[in-house]
Amino acid sequence: MSISRRDFLMSTLKVAVASALPLSAFKFLSPAEAKAAVEAANVRWGFIVDTYKCVGCGFCVKACKIENEIPYDAPVTRTWVERYLILKDGRMVADTPLGGRDGFTELKIQDEVIEPKEVAKAYFVPKLCNQCENPPCVQVCPVGATYQTADGVVLIDRTWCIGCGYCIMACPYGVRFFHPVYKVAEKCTFCYHRISKGMKTACVDACPFGARKIGNLKDPNDPVTKTIMTERVAVLKDEYGTKPQVYYIGLDENVR
């Protein structure tokens, strides 16, 4: 069989194009990814913290530590509660002993005892990962070990994180830390293992006063979405352009 050079080149080109097309036309998805892409398109997890309702009992911190296997006495936590005191002279003092795990039973704050008559206003502010729409932690990870899921939650691959700490540095909210046992970056995941099965997060379930709520921001009938749409809410540190998705009711200007 003989073949001219022109024919040979033409057939080669055809084969090359034909074999390249399917590869570029289809992106291979794992079953989980395919499922997430279809289902998660109508889910965007969001959170509401009602600071008026928080009494600083610390049940959420306890529940979170146990649920998410963060050593109970390790000096780090996925969620925490801050106590703010604004004094009559305009000064602000705040603390979060053990992340508020055992509640706030001491009058002493920042090494000084504040007399109740000096206090102008006081409140508690629970904090957790803001699951930012534009997460700086994901941007800076050098190996792609931390990523944003289709339903808006930022997760960490414990088998891939190299433990450089860049994401910890990049988070303006200080929610990240090294896991005291696994020695990789760690943070609040909105209890992803629970919410993806239709349950609430551990902290939401543990809160006796309903100060914490989680919901689907893409569902207009979700109570959380309704609150955000109809009430006056605020987010933390919006000046960083991270678009946080944890909304606060009653956020004071003194909150850091």
Next chain:
Amino acid sequence: MTEAWTYPEALWTVKDLFVYPNEYIYWSIQIVMYPLMTGLVAGAFVLSSLYHVFGLEDLKDMAKFSLVFSFALLIVAPMPLMFHLQQPLRGMEVFFTPHFTSAISAFGIVFFSYSIIVATEIWFVYRKFFVEQSIALKGKDGIGNSLKQLLYSVLTLGAYDIGEKALHKDEKAIKILAGIGIPVACFLHGYAGFIFGSVKANALWMTPLMPVIFIMSAIVSGIALCMFTYIVIMEWKKFRIKTSRKSWEVTAADVGGAEIDLIKNTSRYLVGFMIAAITLEILDLVFRGYTAVKSWEILRSVIYGKDFVDIFILQYGFGNLLPFLMLVIPGLTIRRTTLALILVIFGVFMMRWNVVIGGQAFSLSFAGYMHYKLPFIPDSIEMYKEGFFGALTIALMPFGLFWVINKFIPSLKYHK
């Protein structure tokens, strides 16, 4: 959970006032060493390129030495990162699965391309030497000689032509490589500055000037370290020959110690780059004070309060002003230069310290402080790696490597 846990960060961080619970000094001494070492690499290479590219003849003797020394420094540059990583065995992932929105992921590409440039340039510079050695050692007795002969003949890569035409081509290649090397060296270090400058969460780090400041101080530190090492080696050689009883191939008079003319010439470039570095740093400080955005209140309390001694006395005073005066006052001597160089290197170290540790000296809440206690006596492998002795190991490594490399590619010439 009953598993054993440790949190070394809590041991070296002292918190004051209101600090978030997860905040600690996560980037400690090794992250101070990292930009210091990459800066030395870049600086040493730029010094050698000043001769190769711009033909500054007064730097000829320094150029060869600083090129080989920069190679030794280059090998050490990633070591602080390896010491710092919580999962050092996964460090290779940065090369294999780089996530390109991260500044650190550029490390693999920049580091390797830079290594190739430096190694190739060294090869062109030493090709004639390799050929001569492999020919001279041929047929000589002894395992040592034949091993050496084998090594040198491998190093020639089979290019035995050392005619005038071939050598001329080599020089052209060196010039091109050194020329490409300068921007790559600046990029290598500029990106280290970018790692810090692009962290929007950190009020002290975030400034577009950071990469440029890093490059300038890198060149300062590189030139200073090359000069210092050169002086020490030359003076030590002279001292050894003078004091030993066995006979040497060269006499003390031949070696002559470090040449004051060479030192004077090189120190002029050093002073120039010092002025550039300090101008940028002052500009940054003035700008922050003038614009006084939200973070300035806490930054001011750190810069003019808690870190005043570290910044104004140790870095600017002892690390910049004093050596600057020592180098520009007429009648420069080797001894005075040596002292000034030590101060310059110390100043650059303090600059890195004040950026890395200083940037974590205040809380993200802007309402509290963190103080870093450098671990000294290591009681565990973590405390060694992230402590004084870990940093010392990194600091001494390039000298050991240079000693070995210099055995095979001698980069110091004795004046006859």
